[in-house]
Amino acid sequence: MTPVNAQPSPEHSARIERQPLHDAIVSRLRDMIIEGHLAPGTRINEGQIGAALGVSRTPLREAIKYLASEGLVDLVPSRGAVVKTFGAKEVRDMIDLIRSLEQFAATRACELATNNDIGGIRELHDRMIACYHSGDRMQYYKLNQAIHSGIVALADNAALSDMHGVLQTRLKRIRFIGHEGPEKWASAVAEHEEMIAALEARDAPRLSAILGHHLTLAWERVKDGLPA
Amino acid sequence: MTPVNAQPSPEHSARIERQPLHDAIVSRLRDMIIEGHLAPGTRINEGQIGAALGVSRTPLREAIKYLASEGLVDLVPSRGAVVKTFGAKEVRDMIDLIRSLEQFAATRACELATNNDIGGIRELHDRMIACYHSGDRMQYYKLNQAIHSGIVALADNAALSDMHGVLQTRLKRIRFIGHEGPEKWASAVAEHEEMIAALEARDAPRLSAILGHHLTLAWERVKDGLPA
DNA sequence: TTCAATAATACTGTATGCAGCATTTAGCGC
DNA sequence: GCGCTAAATGCTGCATACAGTATTATTGAA
Numbered sequence: 001m002t003p004v005n006a007q008p009s010p011e012h013s014a015r016i017e018r019q020p021l022h023d024a025i026v027s028r029l030r031d032m033i034i035e036g037h038l039a040p041g042t043r044i045n046e047g048q049i050g051a052a053l054g055v056s057r058t059p060l061r062e063a064i065k066y067l068a069s070e071g072l073v074d075l076v077p078s079r080g081a082v083v084k085t086f087g088a089k090e091v092r093d094m095i096d097l098i099r100s101l102e103q104f105a106a107t108r109a110c111e112l113a114t115n116n117d118i119g120g121i122r123e124l125h126d127r128m129i130a131c132y133h134s135g136d137r138m139q140y141y142k143l144n145q146a147i148h149s150g151i152v153a154l155a156d157n158a159a160l161s162d163m164h165g166v167l168q169t170r171l172k173r174i175r176f177i178g179h180e181g182p183e184k185w186a187s188a189v190a191e192h193e194e195m196i197a198a199l200e201a202r203d204a205p206r207l208s209a210i211l212g213h214h215l216t217l218a219w220e221r222v223k224d225g226l227p228a
Numbered sequence: 229m230t231p232v233n234a235q236p237s238p239e240h241s242a243r244i245e246r247q248p249l250h251d252a253i254v255s256r257l258r259d260m261i262i263e264g265h266l267a268p269g270t271r272i273n274e275g276q277i278g279a280a281l282g283v284s285r286t287p288l289r290e291a292i293k294y295l296a297s298e299g300l301v302d303l304v305p306s307r308g309a310v311v312k313t314f315g316a317k318e319v320r321d322m323i324d325l326i327r328s329l330e331q332f333a334a335t336r337a338c339e340l341a342t343n344n345d346i347g348g349i350r351e352l353h354d355r356m357i358a359c360y361h362s363g364d365r366m367q368y369y370k371l372n373q374a375i376h377s378g379i380v381a382l383a384d385n386a387a388l389s390d391m392h393g394v395l396q397t398r399l400k401r402i403r404f405i406g407h408e409g410p411e412k413w414a415s416a417v418a419e420h421e422e423m424i425a426a427l428e429a430r431d432a433p434r435l436s437a438i439l440g441h442h443l444t445l446a447w448e449r450v451k452d453g454l455p456a
Numbered sequence: 457t458t459c460a461a462t463a464a465t466a467c468t469g470t471a472t473g474c475a476g477c478a479t480t481t482a483g484c485g486c
Numbered sequence: 487g488c489g490c491t492a493a494a495t496g497c498t499g500c501a502t503a504c505a506g507t508a509t510t511a512t513t514g515a516a
Contacts, residue, residue, distance in 0.1 A: 018305060020303070
């Protein structure tokens with residue numbers, strides 16, 4: 001549930017963080033699944049993966065259990081773990097749920113956010129726009145997600161941020177597929193601009209509406225590339 | 229994330245289910261935490277607990293990682309796992325989130341539920357009322373939760389049910405504390421009656437309002453017994 | 457040639473053992 | 487008697503080894 005990425009702070013002289021092996025493995029496996037190196041339906045062979053990562057089976061198994069609880073893999077008795085396959089309905093359900101969460105967050109954020117907080121989001125937005133113009137798609141995606149997570153964080157509700165994070169992670173792999181055309185991309189960017197404006201105006205209903213529409217677009221983008 | 233309780237079906241001649249050991253341990257530990265046999269802040273000693281449950285450390289460790297992802301325990305590097313302590317704000321956040329989830333579910337449920345579905349909920353409700361009159365508090369609680377889970381299930385969104393289930397589990401321990409007086413209990417029962425009526429009338433806004441108020445009451449009940 | 461039954465293989469599930477870190481306690485100096 | 491240092495203990499983190507189960511291959515007969 002709680003994200004594991006305990007990235008060491010960028011400062012020098014910061015305390016040396018000794019990340020437990022199973023944590024590191026969780027991160028690696030997550031990335032491998034998200035980036036498609038472990039395709040959906042793939043059975044995870046403990047010996048193989050363990051050898052590839054240079055770790056023993058015990059911490060690897062612990063990591064797998066963690067990911068199972070996160071919903072990225074399924075545990076089949078006596079047959080190990082398989083990378084979860086998401087059908088169209090499941091993805092749609094998750095997007096519906098994310099919408100609900102973000103809209104809840106929007107209301108709270110408009111009540112709670114300081115100008116400073118919103119400035120932080122605005123800054124992410126500006127950097128994202130820069131990536132849009134320079135065509136840096138990867139970085140664009142990352143900032144995009146950071147903005148959404150940021151808005152959720154403004155609601156100041158740890159449980160909410162947790163859940164949202166898990167869902168985002170599950171969908172990351174899917175979003176990799178959704179390569180939108182330039183015109184849709186442009187409209188998405190425009191929507192983001194509106195989002196920030198609504199947030200700065202503390203206009204919760206408007207922000208809510210935009211977020212909702214934004215996610216509907218996301219669904220439109222990915223729905224045709226899905227199985228079942 | 230996904231509940232592990234793979235209870236064997238009550239039929240005879242049903243396939244014999246061999247539950248993996250780590251699954252069984254997850255359930256046991258969850259119960260121990262919920263029922264307070266493992267108090268918040270307690271460090272989980274692998275050797276000790278393993279001996280007590282009669283299992284070896286490996287599956288136990290796997291179970292702990294699973295519960296960590298569920299948010300019931302914290303993993304402290306080189307110091308093992310400690311049972312998570314929830315402060316007042318965290319509990320309030322979780323209840324706010326549950327409210328948001330249930331209200332989202334309510335809207336969907338009113339759109340989707342068949343008469344048959346609603347009949348199922350009504351039946352649970354009637355059994356709960358029976359427990360209320362007979363004073364069987366434990367069974368009352370269980371049916372109460374089953375009803376809420378049931379309404380969420382009517383929204384036909386697996387991800388939603390998952391999240392709701394996890395939050396319910398986290399709060400179970402807290403709810404154990406909230407021993408309401410008879411008059412509050414009576415009003416809670418009355419609200420439940422209204423809930424079912426609203427559901428049968430497919431009156432989503434009303435159902436939503438009742439659920440919201442219901443959870444506010446729940447918060448009122450528990451908030452004074454919390455640390456921090 | 458095809459299907460079935462049996463044996464072999466490979467992988468998961470569980471237990472045990474060892475090394476390193478944290479904490480506590482005992483000993484020593486002041 | 488009090489504080490500091492150091493050894494000792496206990497626990498976690500990781501690896502390895504063994505047992506049981508599912509799957510595949512092989513051999514036999516129809």
